[in-house]
Amino acid sequence: MLIDFELLIKTLFVLFLAVISPGPDFVMVLRNSLRHGRAAGLVSAFGVAFGCLLSFTLVMFGLKILFSYHLIKSLFSLICGAYLVYIGFMSIRNKAQHQHISGQHQSGAQLWLYFKNGLLTNLLNPKLYTLSTAILTYTEQQHPNLATNAAIVIGQAIMALLWFSAVSVMFSYSKMQDAYLKKERVINILVGFIFIILGSRIMFG
Numbered sequence: 001m002l003i004d005f006e007l008l009i010k011t012l013f014v015l016f017l018a019v020i021s022p023g024p025d026f027v028m029v030l031r032n033s034l035r036h037g038r039a040a041g042l043v044s045a046f047g048v049a050f051g052c053l054l055s056f057t058l059v060m061f062g063l064k065i066l067f068s069y070h071l072i073k074s075l076f077s078l079i080c081g082a083y084l085v086y087i088g089f090m091s092i093r094n095k096a097q098h099q100h101i102s103g104q105h106q107s108g109a110q111l112w113l114y115f116k117n118g119l120l121t122n123l124l125n126p127k128l129y130t131l132s133t134a135i136l137t138y139t140e141q142q143h144p145n146l147a148t149n150a151a152i153v154i155g156q157a158i159m160a161l162l163w164f165s166a167v168s169v170m171f172s173y174s175k176m177q178d179a180y181l182k183k184e185r186v187i188n189i190l191v192g193f194i195f196i197i198l199g200s201r202i203m204f205g
Contacts, residue, residue: 004148011139012155014198017191018131019156019163021091026167028121032114033168040114041168047118049161055123056153059132063140064149077141077202080134084199087131091192118164138202 019025025048033041067073122128139152170176 003151029164029167043111043114044118045164047115048122048164049157051119051122052160053157060149067140080137081199081203084134084195088192088195091188
C-alpha cells in the first residue's frame with residue numbers, strides 16, 4: 001500500500017497548528033523545564049509524544065468503525081465540521097491568555113515522574129480528543145489506506161516530540177518565551193481561519 005503523501009502533508013500541517021497553539025501540554029513542558037531543568041522538560045516532551053501516539057491510534061480506530069455506517073458518517077461529519085468552525089471563531093476572538101512562566105531549577109525528582117506527567121497531561125485532556133477527532137474526520141472523508149493512517153499517527157507523534165523538545169530547550173530562556181507569547185494572538189487568528197475553512201469542507205464535503 002502506498003502512502004497518500006498529499007493527504008498526509010495536509011493533515012499533519014493542520015495538526016501541527018493545533019500542536020503549537022498554547023495549551024496544557026505547552027505550559028506543562030515549559031514549567032517542568034523551568035522548575036526542574038531541561039532534562040525534565042525533554043522527558044515530559046517524550047511523555048506528550050507517546051500520549052499522542054496512543055490517543056491518535058484510538059481516534060483513528062474509532063473513526064474507521066464509525067465511518068463504516070453511512071448515516072453515522074454523515075452526522076459525524078456535520079457535527080465535527082460545525083465544531084471546528086466554532087473553535088475557529090473562538091480562536092479568532094480570544095486574546096492571548098498565557099503569561100510569562102518563571103521558576104527555579106530544582107533537582108531530585110525521578111525522570112519517570114516527568115514522563116508520566118507529560119503522558120497523563122496529554123491523555124487526560126478532553127479537548128485533545130474532540131479537536132483531533134474533528135480534524136481527522138476530514139482525513140477519513142478522503143478514504144485513506146492503512147499506510148496513510150499509520151503515517152499520520154506516527155508523524156503526529158514525531159511532530160509533538162520535536163515541538164515540545166524545542167519548547168523545553170529554547171523557551172527556557174526568558175527572551176525566547178516573551179518573543180513566542182507575543183505572537184500568541186497571531187497564532188490564534190491563523191489557527192482560527194484554518195479551522196473555519198477545514199470545518200466548512202468537512203460539513204459540505
